[in-house]
Amino acid sequence: MNVEAFRIIEPVWVLIIGILISIIPYLTEKSIIFGVRVPTDKINSDTVRKMKKIYVSITFILTIILTVLTYLLSSYLLVITFFMPLFMVLVEFMVYLPEHYSLERIKRDEQWEFNASSVTGxxxxxxxxxxxxxxxxxxxxxxxxxxxxxxxxxxxxxxxxxxxxxxxxxxxxxxxxxxxxxxxxxxxxxxxxxxxxxxxxxxxxxxxxxxxxxxxxxxxxxxxxxxxxxxxxxxxxxxxxxxxxxxxxxxxxxxxxxxxxxxxxxxxxxxxxxxxxxxxxxxxxxxxxxxxxxxxxxxxxxxxxxxxxxxxxxxxxxxxxxxxxxxxxxxxxxxxxxxxxxxxxxxxxxxxxxxxxxxxxxxxxxxx
Structure with a gap:
C-alpha cells in the first residue's frame, strides 16, 4: 500500500471511530448518564440533555481536529498506528470526566431521590x-x-x-x-x-x-x-x-x-x-x-x-x-x-x- 492510499484510509477510520465515541451517551444504559446513576424522572431533564449536547459537540470538534492531524502525520506510520488511538481515548476522557463529576455534584446538591420504579432486578x-x-x-x-x-x-x-x-x-x-x-x-x-x-x-x-x-x-x-x-x-x-x-x-x-x-x-x-x-x-x-x-x-x-x-x-x-x-x-x-x-x-x-x-x-x- 503506498503512502497516498494510507493517508486517505487512516483519517477516514479516525473520523468513524471519533463519531462513534461522540455518540456514546446515546448508546449507554438509559438510567446511566456519564457514569452516574440517575432516577427515571431525571433521564430527560434539561440538565441531562444539555450535558449530552455539550459532550457530543466537543468530541465531534476534536474528532475533526484529530482527523486532520492524522492526515498531516500519516507519513509517520508508527505514530498513527499506535499513538493516535491512545490519544483519541485520552481526549474522550478529557471531555467525559468534567461531565461525570459535574452531574455527580448536581445529583448530590439537588438530592435526587430514587423511587420504587428505579429498582432493578x-x-x-x-x-x-x-x-x-x-x-x-x-x-x-x-x-x-x-x-x-x-x-x-x-x-x-x-x-x-x-x-x-x-x-x-x-x-x-x-x-x-x-x-x-x-x-x-x-x-x-x-x-x-x-x-x-x-x-x-x-x-x-x-x-x-x-x-x-x-x-x-x-x-x-x-x-x-x-x-x-x-x-x-x-x-x-x-x-x-x-x-x-x-x-x-x-x-x-x-x-x-x-x-x-x-x-x-x-x-x-x-x-x-x-x-x-x-x-x-x-x-x-x-x-x-x-x-x-x-x-x-x-x-x-x-x-x-x-x-x-x-x-x-x-x-x-x-x-x-x-x-x-x-x-x-x-x-x-x-x-x-x-x-x-x-x-x-x-x-x-x-x-x-x-x-x-x-x-x-x-x-x-x-x-x-
Whole structure:
C-alpha cells in the first residue's frame, strides 16, 4: 500500500471511530448518564440533555481536529498506528470526566431521590443455558489453516525472510528461519483465541441486570448478553485472518501488502460499531415488538438491587465491589463489559490483558 492510499484510509477510520465515541451517551444504559446513576424522572431533564449536547459537540470538534492531524502525520506510520488511538481515548476522557463529576455534584446538591420504579432486578443466567461453542469454530479454523499451511510450506520458506514492511511496501526488517520466527503470528493467534473464548464464557455466565428505564428490560438484557458473547467469540475470526495474511506475506505465499492485512481489522471495527449502535448498552437500543406490551418482566429469581450505587464506580468507569460475585460487569460508559477489579479473578484477567501484549511485543522484537 503506498503512502497516498494510507493517508486517505487512516483519517477516514479516525473520523468513524471519533463519531462513534461522540455518540456514546446515546448508546449507554438509559438510567446511566456519564457514569452516574440517575432516577427515571431525571433521564430527560434539561440538565441531562444539555450535558449530552455539550459532550457530543466537543468530541465531534476534536474528532475533526484529530482527523486532520492524522492526515498531516500519516507519513509517520508508527505514530498513527499506535499513538493516535491512545490519544483519541485520552481526549474522550478529557471531555467525559468534567461531565461525570459535574452531574455527580448536581445529583448530590439537588438530592435526587430514587423511587420504587428505579429498582432493578438482578437474576442468574437461565439454568441449562448452553454456551454457543459452535461460534468458536470459525476463529479456530482460521488458526488451524495458518499452522497447516506453515507446516506444509515450511521447507520452501527462505532461511532469511522479511518480517516487516513500511507503508510503501518495502521490507525493513528480517528474521532467520526457525519454528519460533515462522509461527510467531500463529502463537499470537492461539493466545488471542483462548483469551476471547474465556472472556466470552465469563460474559455468558454473568448474572443479568435489568434496566427499568427501558421497557422490556429483561428481554433487552438477554438479547444484549447473547450478542456480546457472539461478538467476543467471532472477534478471533477477524484478528486471526489478519495474522494469517501477515504470515502468508512473510512466508512468500502472497505479496506482502499492508492494506490487505488491515482489511480484516477494518471489517472487525465495522462489525463492532454496527453491533454497538444497533444494540446499545444492556440492549437499550434493541427494538421490542409493541405486541409484547410496555411492561418489564423481572424473573422470579431476581433480587432487589440498590440503584444508587455510584460509590462502587470510580469516575464511573472502574468497578470495585468485593461483595459482587461477578467477574465482569456491563460498562457504565460505552457498550460491552468491564472487569470487577475487586474480584480475584478480575485481577488475574487484568494482569493477563496487560501482560500478553507486552510478552507479544518483546517476543516479536526478540525474534525479528
Amino acid at each position: 438482578v437474576f442468574n443466567v437461565e439454568d441449562g443455558k448452553k454456551f454457543p461453542w459452535f461460534f468458536t469454530l470459525p476463529g479456530i479454523l482460521v488458526l488451524v489453516s495458518l499452522f497447516v499451511t506453515g507446516i506444509l510450506d515450511y521447507k520452501s520458506i527462505p532461511e532469511r525472510f522479511a518480517t516487516h514492511y513500511n507503508a510503501s511496501g518495502i521490507a525493513n526488517a528480517y528474521s532467520t528461519k526457525s519454528i519460533e520466527s515462522v509461527f510467531i503470528l500463529g502463537f499470537i493467534s492461539i493466545i488471542i483465541t483462548i483469551m476471547m473464548i474465556l472472556i466470552a464464557y465469563v460474559i455468558a455466565r454473568t448474572p443479568l441486570k435489568t434496566d427499568n428505564a427501558s421497557p422490556h428490560g429483561t428481554e433487552r438484557v438477554v438479547i444484549y448478553q447473547e450478542r456480546m458473547v457472539y461478538l467476543t467469540l467471532l472477534t478471533p475470526v477477524f484478528i486471526n485472518s489478519s495474522l494469517l495474511i501477515g504470515s502468508f506475506g512473510e512466508w512468500g505465499i502472497i505479496k506482502e501488502n499492508v492494506f490487505l492485512i488491515l482489511i480484516p481489522v477494518f471489517l472487525l471495527i465495522i462489525f463492532v460499531i454496527a453491533i454497538s449502535v444497533k444494540t446499545g448498552q444492556l440492549g437499550s437500543n434493541i427494538k421490542i415488538p409493541e405486541s409484547k406490551g410496555p411492561e418489564n418482566t423481572i424473573p422470579d429469581n431476581s433480587v432487589s438491587d440498590n440503584r444508587n450505587d455510584d460509590s462502587l464506580w470510580k469516575a464511573g468507569v472502574i468497578y470495585w465491589n468485593k461483595n459482587d460475585p461477578r467477574i465482569m460487569v456491563p460498562k457504565r460508559f460505552g457498550v460491552g463489559y468491564t472487569i470487577n477489579f475487586a474480584h480475584p479473578a478480575g485481577k488475574v484477567i487484568l494482569v493477563l490483558i496487560i501482560a500478553i501484549p507486552v510478552i507479544i511485543v518483546i517476543s516479536v522484537l526478540f525474534l525479528h
